[in-house]
Amino acid sequence: MITPSVRQLFRETKDYLDREIAVCGWVRTVRDSRTFGFIELNDGTFFRNLQVVFDNRLANFEDVARLNVGASLRVKGLLVSTPQAKQPFELKAGEVEVEGASTPDFPLQKKRHSFEFLREIAHLRTRTNTFSAVFRVRSLAAQAIHNFFQERGFIWVHTPIVTASDCEGAGEMFRVTTLDPLSPPLDSRGQVDYTQDFFGRQANLTVSGQLNVETFCMAFQKVYTFGPTFRAENSNTARHAAEFWMIEPEIAFADLQDNMRLAEDMVKHLIGSILEKAPEEMEFFNRMIDPGLLDRLQRVAEARFEKITYTEAIGILEKAPVSFEFPAEWGKDLQTEHERYLSEKVFQKPVFVTDYPKTIKAFYMRLNDDDRTVAAMDLLVPGVGEIIGGSQREERYDVLRQRIEEMGLNPEDYGWYLDLRKFGGCRHAGYGLGFERAIMYLTGMGNIRDVIPFPRTVKTIHF
RNA sequence: UCCUGAGUAGCUCAAUGGCAGAGCAUCCGGCUGUUAACCGGAGGGUUGUAGGUUCGAGUCCUACCUCAGGAGCCA
Numbered sequence: 001m002i003t004p005s006v007r008q009l010f011r012e013t014k015d016y017l018d019r020e021i022a023v024c025g026w027v028r029t030v031r032d033s034r035t036f037g038f039i040e041l042n043d044g045t046f047f048r049n050l051q052v053v054f055d056n057r058l059a060n061f062e063d064v065a066r067l068n069v070g071a072s073l074r075v076k077g078l079l080v081s082t083p084q085a086k087q088p089f090e091l092k093a094g095e096v097e098v099e100g101a102s103t104p105d106f107p108l109q110k111k112r113h114s115f116e117f118l119r120e121i122a123h124l125r126t127r128t129n130t131f132s133a134v135f136r137v138r139s140l141a142a143q144a145i146h147n148f149f150q151e152r153g154f155i156w157v158h159t160p161i162v163t164a165s166d167c168e169g170a171g172e173m174f175r176v177t178t179l180d181p182l183s184p185p186l187d188s189r190g191q192v193d194y195t196q197d198f199f200g201r202q203a204n205l206t207v208s209g210q211l212n213v214e215t216f217c218m219a220f221q222k223v224y225t226f227g228p229t230f231r232a233e234n235s236n237t238a239r240h241a242a243e244f245w246m247i248e249p250e251i252a253f254a255d256l257q258d259n260m261r262l263a264e265d266m267v268k269h270l271i272g273s274i275l276e277k278a279p280e281e282m283e284f285f286n287r288m289i290d291p292g293l294l295d296r297l298q299r300v301a302e303a304r305f306e307k308i309t310y311t312e313a314i315g316i317l318e319k320a321p322v323s324f325e326f327p328a329e330w331g332k333d334l335q336t337e338h339e340r341y342l343s344e345k346v347f348q349k350p351v352f353v354t355d356y357p358k359t360i361k362a363f364y365m366r367l368n369d370d371d372r373t374v375a376a377m378d379l380l381v382p383g384v385g386e387i388i389g390g391s392q393r394e395e396r397y398d399v400l401r402q403r404i405e406e407m408g409l410n411p412e413d414y415g416w417y418l419d420l421r422k423f424g425g426c427r428h429a430g431y432g433l434g435f436e437r438a439i440m441y442l443t444g445m446g447n448i449r450d451v452i453p454f455p456r457t458v459k460t461i462h463f
Numbered sequence: 464u465c466c467u468g469a470g471u472a473g474c475u476c477a478a479u480g481g482c483a484g485a486g487c488a489u490c491c492g493g494c495u496g497u498u499a500a501c502c503g504g505a506g507g508g509u510u511g512u513a514g515g516u517u518c519g520a521g522u523c524c525u526a527c528c529u530c531a532g533g534a535g536c537c538a
Contacts, residue, residue, distance in 0.1 A: 031497050038497050051498080068489095086498055109474065109488050110499045116530065117474065172536090208538090233536055234464055246538060325534085336534075389538065434538030447531095448538095459529095 001076060005045035009079065013089060022076045023050055023091060026127060027102070029110045032065040039064075041073065041091075047133055047280040052077070054093040063098065069110070070102035070127065115450050122454055122463050130289070133281035134451055137274055138439050144273035145226065145247055145435075148266050154222040154249065159209030161228065164201055165413065172232040173204035174242075205230035210248050210430065211364075211417055214393065217250040217428055218420050224249040226435075234458055238447040239385065239437065243456040250430035256366075256375040256392040259429035260352050263379055263388050264305045266433070267350065271297050274442055281443075290444025296382070297442070299349065306351035310334075310373065313342060313353050333360045336385060343380040350381045363407045364417075365391035367399055377431070384441045390431020397421040 003022040008015070025043030032038075036055035043050070052075050054064055067073075077093040107121050108128060118125040125131045146156065162176050178198040179185065187193040194202045209225035216223045225248040232242065249266075251258060275282055275297065286294040308316070317328035317338050322345075326335050334342075334353070343351050355373040358365070365374035379388035394400040400421055404411050411418065439451040449455040454463040 029499075031500055033494055033497080033500095035495060036497090038500085040498080053496080055495090082496095085496080104489050105473070107473070111474075111487055112499085113474065119530095229538080231537075235536060236464085237534085237536090238532085240537070244538070386538070432538060437538060 006041070006043045006048070006050045007045040009050060009089070010046055010048060016079050017081055017089065019079060020076065020094075021079055021091070022074060023052075024074045024099070025050065025072070027067055027069055027071045027073060028127075029069060030065065030067050037065050039067070039073070039075075039093075039096075041075065042127070042132070044132070047129070047136070047278075047284060048087075051082075051087045051090040052093050052096075053090050054096060058093065058096060060096065060098075064093075064096045067098070068102035068104055068106055069108060070106040070124075071098060072100040073097065074099055115447060119449055119455075120462075126453075129284065131450075133278070133284050134439070134443055134445060135453065137278050137281055137443055138451060140274055140277050141270060141439060141442060142226070142435070144270050144277075145266070145433075147273070148269045149222075149224050149249065152222065154224050155216065155220045157209070157213050157216045157223050157225050158227065159206065159212040159225045161206055162199075162203050163206045163212075164199065164203050165211065172234075173207055174230050174232045176203040176205060207231055208246070208248065208432065210250070210432065213248055213250050213430070214417070214420060214428070217252050217430070218424070218426070221252040222249075223251075236458060238449075239440075241436065241448050241452060241455050241457050244448070244452065245435035247433040247435055248430060250428060252426055252428045254392075254429050255427055256354065256377060256429055259390055259392060259431060260305075260307065260354075260377055263352075263377075263390065263431055263433075264350075267305075267379075267388075267438075268301050270438065271301050271442065275301075285443045285445075290383075293444040303349050305379070306347045306349060308342075308351065308353060309355045310353055310357065311355065313338075316346060317341065331357050331359065339380045339385050340382075343385070344382045348382060350379055350387075352377050352379055358403075361391070363403045363409060364393050364400070366394045367403065375429075379431075381441050383444070384437050387437045387441060388431050388433050390429065392427070392429040395421055395425045395427055397425065 001020060001022050003024065004016055006023065006025065023041060023043060025041040028040040028042050028049055030037060030039050036053065039052040039054065040049040041052050054061065058064060074097040075091060075093050076095040077091045079089055079091050081089050108124060113128070118128065118131070126135060149156070179192070179196070185193040185196045197203070206229060208229065209227065213223055213225050225246070227245065228243055229246045230243055233240065249262060251262060282294060311330065313334065314328050314330050317324070320341060322341065324335065324337050328334070328338055342353070354377045355368060356376045357372060358367060358374045361374050361376045365376045367374055375392035377390050378386050381387050394403060397418060401411050401418060404414055436448045436451050439445070440448060443451065445451050449457060
């Protein structure tokens with residue numbers, strides 16, 4: 001007997017109608033009367049459920065009618081068309097085999113649950129409509145990003161997770177060590193002796209693959225990373241996690257304009273791909289999570305992203321007819337309230353802000369001719385805020401070395417990075433896309449903890 | 464880390480300092496086409512923790528814990 005997925009039933013209905021089939025899945029709800037009943041069966045392949053009809057001709061009718069939500073079943077029967085009903089077809093069960101029963105205390109009910117509650121049962125929340133949709137979109141988005149870069153000849157580089165560079169300046173890092181925390185070996189000055197540690201020196205989890213991937217950029221021209229990243233910041237917001245995934249493309253013989261073009265093309269490709277491949281999920285997000293989502297995404301797919309310089313942004317903010325808690329001031333970083341105002345009120349679409357003061361940006365960003373700004377760009381999107389941060393990189397050896405020193409860093413720690421400028425360095429640029437923030441933007445989900453399977457945040461590492 | 468708010472039944476929430484409740488879920492019964500099915504009934508509580516004020520505290524006070532929203536840091 002053929003065992004099609006529920007996705008196949010919905011997508012290629014004609015192939016299965018009026019045929020005997022078997023379907024495996026999990027019970028979302030059971031409704032029964034004296035002699036018959038209905039099961040909503042979800043098999044994980046499709047957003048919608050398959051309706052199973054069963055009656056007392058089943059040998060185990062009583063057991064089936066009393067099934068608890070969450071049970072896993074294998075149902076054999078005839079797939080019939082139901083043109084007058086809410087669902088296009090249903091499975092008339094000839095045999096229902098209970099693979100795994102559930103119990104009355106299955107936590108998921110046939111009602112809306114708060115996301116806070118569902119986070120406490122992350123091992124079960126995948127069986128809800130929302131998380132079924134979120135994680136299918138997440139999977140599709142990851143593939144869409146790979147497709148985008150691979151189609152354009154980019155090389156995917158697996159930059160290291162464990163790194164010895166502890167001065168990338170991107171945030172607090174998690175220490176990686178095999179030393180005994182209760183009695184670490186000490187050196188002659190009473191400090192922890194890391195020469196006896198596994199790597200012979202301090203090691204950390206990566207906060208960015210950028211410096212490493214630049215080496216590949218100088219050999220392959222077009223490269224990207226896509227992998228996990230770790231930040232030990234004590235951040236308690238809906239947009240931060242200690243473990244998240246990041247995509248970091250890096251392109252050679254390219255400047256900031258090329259960089260922004262790439263970022264815009266990528267975001268548009270991503271949106272188009274998800275709208276095409278997950279229409280049911282996106283329609284659900286639009287209806288239940290974020291009314292207006294589809295309109296907004298479709299407009300973005302067509303619009304040109306706005307581009308303004310930091311200096312222009314400050315000008316707009318200074319003239320803004322609203323009072324900010326912190327007034328915008330040239331030389332200071334944009335506050336969240338400023339970014340929201342720009343993307344949500346002024347432009348109402350994604351906007352690149354470029355050319356920030358060098359004092360508030362990283363050492364590797366290319367110094368502009370004005371000597372006070374760098375060729376940086378942040379992409380701000382309505383609802384989520386900063387989704388991409390990038391720059392043209394400083395390719396001039398002397399300037400880079402001087403910037404490292406200006407920022408109080410030690411050039412010796414950046415020997416191999418400086419080498420790239422010494423041996424055939426060239427113009428190049430890149431950016432980092434927060435994968436989870438992209439998923440939030442695509443789905444309208446408001447909390448990063450709800451777009452990561454098992455989120456790691458401050459004081460939280462369940463599951 | 465800072466600011467604000469919240470913690471009461473499995474879930475979502477009520478309860479003027481005076482008998483701790485509802486809807487949903489669960490269990491039992493009914494129902495021949497349901498769609499978060501419907502109808503009837505039942506069970507279900509150390510009110511986050513520890514102190515304090517009071518004749519009396521879910522309610523007021525203090526500390527702590529947890530969660531949420533906002534901010535900072537950033538992707």
